Amino acid sequence: MTDKSLHEKTVWITGASRGIGRAVGLALAGAGAHVVLGARNTGQINHAADAITANGGRATAMELDVSDHESVRTFAAAARDAAGLPDALINNAGAGVFRPLENFLPDEFESQFRVNVFGTFYMTKAAVPLMKQNGGGHIINVSSLAGENAARMGSGYFSSKWAVHGFTRCIFEELREDDIKVTLLCPGSVDTRFHHESHPGSHDNKDQSWMVSPEDVAKTVLHVLTLPPEALVSKLDIRPQRKPK
Numbered sequence: 001m002t003d004k005s006l007h008e009k010t011v012w013i014t015g016a017s018r019g020i021g022r023a024v025g026l027a028l029a030g031a032g033a034h035v036v037l038g039a040r041n042t043g044q045i046n047h048a049a050d051a052i053t054a055n056g057g058r059a060t061a062m063e064l065d066v067s068d069h070e071s072v073r074t075f076a077a078a079a080r081d082a083a084g085l086p087d088a089l090i091n092n093a094g095a096g097v098f099r100p101l102e103n104f105l106p107d108e109f110e111s112q113f114r115v116n117v118f119g120t121f122y123m124t125k126a127a128v129p130l131m132k133q134n135g136g137g138h139i140i141n142v143s144s145l146a147g148e149n150a151a152r153m154g155s156g157y158f159s160s161k162w163a164v165h166g167f168t169r170c171i172f173e174e175l176r177e178d179d180i181k182v183t184l185l186c187p188g189s190v191d192t193r194f195h196h197e198s199h200p201g202s203h204d205n206k207d208q209s210w211m212v213s214p215e216d217v218a219k220t221v222l223h224v225l226t227l228p229p230e231a232l233v234s235k236l237d238i239r240p241q242r243k244p245k
């Protein structure tokens with residue numbers, strides 16, 4: 001990645017409407033980057049962008065469905081026009097459904113691969129030529145510790161994150177000589193809506209205070225992005241200090 005300060009950089013962030021992506025947007029814009037926030041919920045990304053600009057930061061909100069190749073192409077073209085060539089891409093958008101194997105509907109199972117795997121591929125494919133034009137870049141794929149572990153009811157989510165790990169390691173090898181850094185970021189449990197969305201109805205009153213905060217994940221992203229050009233964090237795990245009681 002080129003030796004620019006964050007003030008000179010444009011960063012695309014997927015899944016920026018809430019949770020980790022929103023926190024990353026606020027942190028990077030707070031440190032001077034121009035952030036392009038993408039997600040399907042335009043009300044929420046506009047709200048996040050407004051919070052950034054109200055504090056003097058630079059943010060552009062754009063509708064994005066990472067699982068739809070055409071939506072990704074439209075996003076990439078509009079983001080380039082609005083904010084210039086991307087210096088970094090945070091592939092953060094993700095979805096999980098947890099069920100016993102026999103209860104999975106094929107579409108539910110596939111949707112996790114469409115968002116987590118195909119979405120990461122479409123976004124990376126759109127960003128890489130622009131990063132090459134820009135003289136380098138940095139791609140951070142927000143995977144999960146699920147990408148190297150196994151759990152009951154996680155056959156869809158965990159296997160999709162295993163695929164993200166494999167994809168990330170391959171593109172790391174492929175893009176290294178183009179000065180495009182690739183980082184695999186693997187959070188453990190993070191205190192976001194993810195757990196409510198992935199366990200509908202059964203997570204509502206659960207205590208999440210023991211989990212890592214999205215703001216702490218965002219601090220990690222900021223650190224990884226601001227290392228000098230010769231230093232690359234290729235993989236990083238961040239997990240709660242203590243397990244739940």
Ligand SMILES: NC(=O)c1ccc[n+]([C@@H]2O[C@H](COP(=O)([O-])OP(=O)(O)OC[C@H]3O[C@@H](n4cnc5c(N)ncnc54)[C@H](OP(=O)(O)O)[C@@H]3O)[C@@H](O)[C@H]2O)c1
Pocket residue numbers: 014015016017018019020021038039040041042044064065066067092093094095115142143144145186187188189190191192193194195197
């Ligand atoms: N929370 C955890 O414990 C945890 C642990 C490890 C890894 N992760 C990973 O961290 C990432 C962020 O998760 P989170 O915890 O912040 O979850 P979250 O609060 O549920 O946020 C998920 C984000 O992804 C976006 N998204 C979902 N489908 C999308 C699509 N098709 N196109 C564009 N955006 C889409 C959502 O926005 P819209 O609905 O507006 O599109 C939302 O902004 C995910 O990749 C997740 O797998 C989370």
